Amino acid sequence: MLNIVLFGPPGAGKGTQSERLIEKFNLVHLSTGDIFRYNIKGETELGVLAKSYIDKGQLVPDEVTIKMLRSEVLKNESAKGFIFDGFPRTNAQAEALDAFLAVLNTSITLMAALEVEENELKERLKKRAEVSGRSDDADPEIIANRIQVYKNETAPVKEFYQTQNKFVSIDGVGSIDDITNRLFEAITKF
Ligand code: AP5
């Protein structure tokens, strides 16, 4: 299996690039943010809980997120591999991910981290707010909080994969096509 963690701060292009990678490599795309938003729309119990965190730009608790992702992975046992978009966001999530991939006799192949500086992220998200309808895009303060939470709680997850020699840094600025090519090259070479 080819299992990729597509990592990066809010607005780095994880969703955009995932769409391209799943086609190229025939993978299942698991975006925790998308799954939460689907549940929010359906007003499920999980959605109501997740909304209370997402609307503030905070992380949904590990326990809830891990349980949800585990069930999505196990639903797709016969997949050729996965792209994890927006997961793991804490070291506890990274450890849990290793554990449930082991159940499928597989593991993470690599983490590709899209690097984009803060002002560019804010510009992208401000622009997307005009069309996305995402509550967490609507307010610059919430956007700033999401970026801060990324720095404090999520960026350290890079080290988890660096110590396993599974970490690749990708310049996330430029045209969408150029970034896709950088990712293809990095994944193919790995
Ligand atoms: P999530 O949905 O994962 O949001 P995010 O990480 O904040 O990132 P985005 O989806 O906003 O950005 P992206 O990197 O996908 O970029 P995109 O391709 O859209 O999470 C939302 C919330 O859910 C979290 O805050 C948290 O509360 C909760 N959550 C999710 N996962 C969790 C977890 N594991 N644990 C706990 N809580 C969790 O691109 C952004 C914009 O830029 C688009 O408009 C796009 O068109 C544009 N763009 C893309 N590429 C380029 C480019 N090269 N140049 C110019 N513009 C570009």
Ligand code: MG
């Ligand atoms: Mg996204």
